[in-house]
Amino acid sequence: xxxxxxxxxxxxxxxxxxxxxxxxxxxxxxxxxxxxxxxxxxxxxxxxxxxxxxxxxxxxxxxxxxxxxxxxxxxxxxxxxxxxxxxxxxxxxxxxxxxxxxxxxxxxxxxxxxxxxxxxxxxxxxxxxxxxxxxxxxxxxxxxxxxxxxxxxxxxxxxxxxxxxxxxxxxxxxxxxxxxxxxxxxxxxxxxxxxxxxxxxxxxxxxxxxxxxxxxxxxxxxxxxxxxxxxxxxxxxxxxxxxxxxxxxxxxxxxxxxxxxxxxxxxxxxxxxxxxxxxxxxxxxxxxxxxxxxxxxxxxxxxxxxxxxxxxxxxxxxxxxxxxxxxxxxxxxxxxxxxxxxxxxxxxxxxxxxxxxxxxxxxxxxxxxxxxxxxxxxxxxxxxxxxxxxxxxxxxxxxx
Numbered sequence: 001x002x003x004x005x006x007x008x009x010x011x012x013x014x015x016x017x018x019x020x021x022x023x024x025x026x027x028x029x030x031x032x033x034x035x036x037x038x039x040x041x042x043x044x045x046x047x048x049x050x051x052x053x054x055x056x057x058x059x060x061x062x063x064x065x066x067x068x069x070x071x072x073x074x075x076x077x078x079x080x081x082x083x084x085x086x087x088x089x090x091x092x093x094x095x096x097x098x099x100x101x102x103x104x105x106x107x108x109x110x111x112x113x114x115x116x117x118x119x120x121x122x123x124x125x126x127x128x129x130x131x132x133x134x135x136x137x138x139x140x141x142x143x144x145x146x147x148x149x150x151x152x153x154x155x156x157x158x159x160x161x162x163x164x165x166x167x168x169x170x171x172x173x174x175x176x177x178x179x180x181x182x183x184x185x186x187x188x189x190x191x192x193x194x195x196x197x198x199x200x201x202x203x204x205x206x207x208x209x210x211x212x213x214x215x216x217x218x219x220x221x222x223x224x225x226x227x228x229x230x231x232x233x234x235x236x237x238x239x240x241x242x243x244x245x246x247x248x249x250x251x252x253x254x255x256x257x258x259x260x261x262x263x264x265x266x267x268x269x270x271x272x273x274x275x276x277x278x279x280x281x282x283x284x285x286x287x288x289x290x291x292x293x294x295x296x297x298x299x300x301x302x303x304x305x306x307x308x309x310x311x312x313x314x315x316x317x318x319x320x321x322x323x324x325x326x327x328x329x330x331x332x333x334x335x336x337x338x339x340x341x342x343x344x345x346x347x348x349x350x351x352x353x354x355x356x357x358x359x360x361x362x363x364x365x366x367x368x369x370x371x372x373x374x375x376x377x378x379x380x381x382x383x384x385x386x387x388x389x390x391x392x393x394x395x396x397x398x399x400x
Contacts, residue, residue, distance in 0.1 A: 001280030006194035010034030014200030035172035040153035044348035070386030090242035226270025228343035302356025351375035
């Protein structure tokens with residue numbers, strides 16, 4: 001059987017892409033190839049569960065347009081499929097005077113991105129939203145919410161199967177070759193044939209892209225692990241909803257923050273440290289070949305040289321609970337080391353180009369045989385249906 005489209009990767013972006021293609025062209029035969037024994041096991045399944053508003057992203061960027069569009073589509077999908085979610089709002093807090101201009105930049109960016117209701121709040125109003133939070137200035141963003149993205153992804157998968165799509169678990173793609181306009185996709189179990197490959201392989205998207213391209217891919221996925229603590233049950237009252245710091249504008253991570261989870265509990269974190277393997281959720285998980293590839297990449301070496309102080313601080317917090325607690329105390333001074341219990345971790349697939357640029361925007365690249373989603377970090381989960389729509393449009397042009 002020759003499929004029209006084979007989608008590699010059963011995370012939330014690959015699944016959303018399949019849904020969008022099915023909706024537009026139900027006649028096309030689609031196969032989703034996932035190497036794990038379940039869908040959404042990596043970035044999607046280890047997501048913090050925040051429904052992002054679009055506050056942080058450069059106006060006009062793929063992140064900004066897809067986040068805002070995807071936000072509304074996601075909420076509509078959750079309502080239709082009866083997936084629990086909550087629009088909680090969040091506060092973004094400057095804890096030092098020198099952060100006030102950066103906070104104002106965020107406010108202006110929110111206005112440019114069309115966010116309604118985002119506003120400065122007084123410190124008295126901050127105490128109404130988050131009684132235990134401290135700062136020198138704050139924004140309130142009403143659109144932000146929480147959801148369980150694993151449940152969302154499984155719902156995408158169910159709808160795909162209902163509409164005739166096929167999902168193949170435990171099928172790790174090991175080789176792709178082209179012959180007479182057809183892709184031959186060899187997996188750990190069998191070989192599939194498809195007219196088009198859509199690569200949504202997340203942490204291995206660069207590797208999969210290279211399988212179908214003759215020229216070298218000029219980006220490499222650098223895995224960054226984000227480690228979380230959880231507040232102990234009797235200390236969860238310290239956080240009502242979501243509390244964020246002002247992010248470092250030069251570093252593509254949002255800093256340690258507090259998130260009330262849809263599945264219960266409050267997470268504190270994450271930090272951002274280099275993972276020693278692409279799916280390295282624990283410090284002890286090391287793949288020497290993958291680590292060597294990261295360290296040898298010219299772009300990463302330039303990133304390390306530029307951000308070594310920031311990176312050292314993140315690494316120090318990874319090994320020091322006291323240092324992690326100190327970072328959290330900037331937002332909630334009452335937090336004590338004894339309030340925290342070890343939480344989970346996620347690994348972010350961060351694309352890095354050869355010149356040392358950590359790609360800030362989503363990156364979708366086309367070739368004769370494939371569409372490669374090479375960079376889709378946060379807010380990819382919030383944006384999934386919009387990104388899926390963008391990729392679907394590119395794909396459907398080939399089946400006009």
